[in-house]
Amino acid sequence: MVKITINDLSFGYASTKILENISVDIHKSSFVSIVGPNGAGKSTFLKCINKILTPDRGDIHIDRRNIRQMKRMEVARNIAYVPQSSNRVFPTTVFEMVLMGRRPHLGWFSNETDKEKVWHVLEEMGLDELALRNFDELSGGQQQKILIARALAQETGVILLDEPTSNLDIWHQLDVMENVKWLVNNRNVTALMVVHDLNMASKYSDRILMMKNGRIVSVGDPVSVLTCENIEKVYGVEAHVHTHEGIPYVMPLKQRGMTADA
């Protein structure tokens, strides 16, 4: 079943085009990774889906409803967003941070039910002991998990993640990916993740969406997308792809030309 339909999406700042004519369907409870070189428009794509940015052209439908016609609060009840990092000026406790995820469901104030839900999420992720700690004092891995916990507290059908593993060690990378996979399998969540590590994308996602210069180059399962040709075309890198237990793994060998040009 289709959860999100993106139809002919274009977005740009002033003179530069960031996204051009993107059309794709995202199926319900699937794990989709978005890969591509820096500046391909991956993060912008996520922000358009989440209505943080308004596209110049094209429509995004979630559960067959156009997000242009939805209030921001309504979008937030359907789509959660896990940012790359969260920089705050003032100290915030972990509990307050996760409680923010309840905001789209609240009237003016949080009540006991909302707090109970936050506790539930924290306990489920094993973060409850950090509840009163200051968010800034935690390690990158813990911070990332708390941002995911906030998205979980938001109780949405769709979670967008912007490079959640970018500055984590391999243990925490696996931990975050397993968490997301668990949500997709057990909670019917649809996850869209921007990720640079092709092997992580390959190991965990159902589908990979490969982008370059604001366009989709290839969409499909990891085996069909992560080919030597695609990688050379998109990244300008000669790579060796070998398959282990049916999952393709990419070993970059050398650059072709100076940069990945258009």
Add this chain to the structure above:
Amino acid sequence: MLGLFKKQSRKSDTDSSGSSHRKQTSDARSDYQRYVGRKMLFMFVMLALVIFLGAFIVTVGPLEVSVIDVYKILFSRFFPDYFINADLPSQVVWNIRLPRIVAGIMAGFGLGICGCVMQSVLKNPLASPFTLGISSGASFGVAVAAVMGVGIISGPYLLVGNAFLFSMLCAMFIIALSSLKGATSETLILAGIAINYLFSSLSDLFHYFATDEQLRLMVSWGMGDLSAFSWSNFMLLLCIFVFCTPLLYLKANDLNIMVIGDENAKSLGIDANRVRMFCMLLASLLIATIVCFTGTIAFIGLVAPHMARMVIGSDHKYLAPASGLLGALVLIVADVVGMNIVRPTIVPTGIMTSLLGVPFFMYLILKRKRKEFW
């Protein structure tokens, strides 16, 4: 550090480990309950201190009136049949001391809560209620009134009216800037500073051409003084208070989210720009009203939120009222010290708040533990 991944295997563990986990869980929850309890206690103590100090300060002053007489005078206003008082002490207590305390509490509370709101919507710890140029606008308004004698309303409210008009003008300019261009908080702060400089220079121009008497009026107004407040202004200030503070407080949850940045706020359903404009508008209205009666009392709006944050963390449901209470507390204490330290001279409130507040704030900064709020 246990993820869902680990949790799945934990589910199949024996009962004993399950119950130990549950125990940890209840620990975290009871810690949280205690944390909330401490915050409530702090607020209650603050409120009690403000009331207690107010009740104490009303008995202190250059004119010796006994404590019992003071309260007789106060009660006689509500129950005129039971108490009969001498005229002069009654005038002093009811028309000089009490309005001053009420003004101190209201101004301090307003400055504290608006400082807190401004810091959060502008995401800047250096922001204060005067960041939008309100104080310099107000002093320009006063300068115009003092030197040229012109204003929107004449008579006794000439100064006050002008101060209010020009401070709102400054604030509205910046708010309009944010609505038209969707400006970021950095732009707003820069614009505020620019406006501050503009109106300061304009005021200086008036200072330069003013006579001694006019200059004295302007300078003493700029220091911030509670003595200008009287019962006739009380209802107006109260109305603005009753209108602005509850509306600001209703935004407490949104203010919590504003701090994490505009894009993140949007992803949680908050239209950051709209919340920022709404809060700045209400805060400006409240502050302009306070400033036009009391002059610029600069230090409290910047520092009271920081003090409150050090003690009870940054959840605005507690932070906003705590900032207000702390502001009120610092202001009335500073004012009573200023009134009595070099009798019979009264040191202006604005000077005294900085003289007393700065060392206290320094102490708080230096002793603050990095790891915790307490």
